[in-house]
Amino acid sequence: MRSYEEAFSPYWYPVAFSHELKERPLAARLLGKELVVWRVGAGVAATQRYCAHRGADLCAGEVSAEGLRCAFHGWTYGGDGRCVRVPSQPGAPIPASAALASFRAVERYGLVWVCLDARSEQTLPEWPELETGKVATVALPRLDWDVSAGRMLEIILDVTHLSWVHKGTFGNPEQQEVPPYEVARVPGGLRAQITYPALSPAMEGVVPRVDRTTLTYEVFLPFAVRLSFKPTLFFQHTVYAVASPWSEEKMQCFYFASYHPGLKLFPDIFVKSELAILEQDRLVAEGQRPKAHPLDFSGEVHVRADRLPIEYRRGVIALRTGRPVEGPTPE
Template sequence: MRSYVDAFSPYWHPVAFSSELTAVPLPVHLLGTELVLWRTGSGVAVTHRRCAHRGADLSVGVVTPEGLRCGFHGWTYGSDGRCVRVPSQPAAPIPARARVSAFQATERYGLVWVCLSPEPAAPLPEWPELEDGALATVPLPVLEWDVAAGRMIEVVLDVAHLSFVHEGTFGNPEQPEVLPYEVERRATGVGARIVYPALAPATDGMPPRVDRTTLTYDVTLPFAAKLAFKPTLFYVHTVYAIASPLSEEKMRCFYFASYHPRLRNHFPDMFVKSELAILEQDRRTLEGVRPRAQPLDFASEVHTPADRLPIEYRRGVIALRLGKPVDGPAPE
């Protein structure tokens, strides 16, 4: 089985919202690697964060027309990682080893994505509805949790926990039964549609009411989940959770929602407040789970049919670790 870093380095992972990347370099972490991002005339450059000269932090450097200039001695690096200027020896040839590792970066859905391998193993998630102008979006502050990226996605997919962990937000503790449902396994991930009797909050003096909400799950491996909520008598809104692995036991999650433009005046504030409360309930639960790393089998756990969606998702992750097709025979 491949190591965690080797298995997931060939995939695109988000490292920042595009809005975070301004005229100054931005330090980020991905899969145990220190990186620095900066804007160029043609897009985003990303390299290792430490200067090849004396190990200085390039994220406190300066972006120039030539590239990223180190704040320690002024060595300047192009977007390909090669040093293009050594101010202390302007007439001397620049040593061939004067370079830092450079990686691929791209922007989509308001995020900066990085791949640590020369060739990505898969494309970015396909969410065209976020680019055709038909929907509005609202982001949450970046979530940084002491838990594996895969654990985060598993909880997004876990309908059985809703009635317990999310009591007081939308969970319905009086109706915890999960009725049978089907899971679609495909080459890029998994999907399912499940109806949950969500408990709508009390309003205008009226008691809470049950709203049979259709939950449509669409997961792109390794760590991107799209979940559409369709209440009985309301517009659909969709959340997007992309967990970026800092290490095998720690992640940052970029989380946002799309919604009908008619809700623009009210939905953003309401969504951010309610979703942060829901995610805090998940964080408290997940950070207490052991191991923090996503298990590579099912031997230490006991499952029921209600757990089928997170189980099939984990099987997909295990297949990636084994180098096997995701939609092939299920790994044991």
């Protein structure tokens, strides 16, 4: 069995929203590593957080034309992590060991992504609609949950909890049965679709309405999902959630939505309603045990309606154990 860090370090994870990374370096954490990210030229750089000289926090430094400059003694590092300037000895050769561990970093979809494994051939999720300009986006504040990344994804994919956990937001208590649905194996992940009679909450005397909403789940292993909502009474919107693992038992989720740009009120409505929905999920997820994402199904009893989270967990277990991710098992 590979360690959690070894198994998942080949994948790309967001560590910040692009708008958060300005002229100052920014602290980040990923799979047990403390990082600092900063802007360099037309791109972004990510290295270990602490200076190779005396261990000072480089997040307190500043970005110069030469690179990231430590606030303690002015040692400066390029985007590849190598020290390019030691002010106290300007004429002396810089030791080869004066370098920071550096990691691949890119910007896409309004996020700063980092991959810890320099040899990895893994790619980012493909969400082309976010790059065409035909949709607008709105992001939630980062979600710092005391759960594993896999637990976070499982509760998003769990279709049987909607009527129970989400009472008062969109859950329909009268719809407890989950009709049979299929889960398909697609390149890089899974896909499933269900129709759910979502219930709008009563507001200012308005009677709640049932809206049969088509939910399309597209999972990109290990910890990303695109979830499209197509109501019959409203425009479609799509949610994107990427859980970035800090450790095996804690994660930070970057969560945002795309929507028709003509819907001027959508951002305010989405942020308010989605934060309420996710708070309901958080209370459940943080109470689950074990906190780490299970590596088997012992101690749990599953039914047919759990098919999507079951197949998702099978995929994550395969990645953890170094086996190929196989297609869904027959019912």
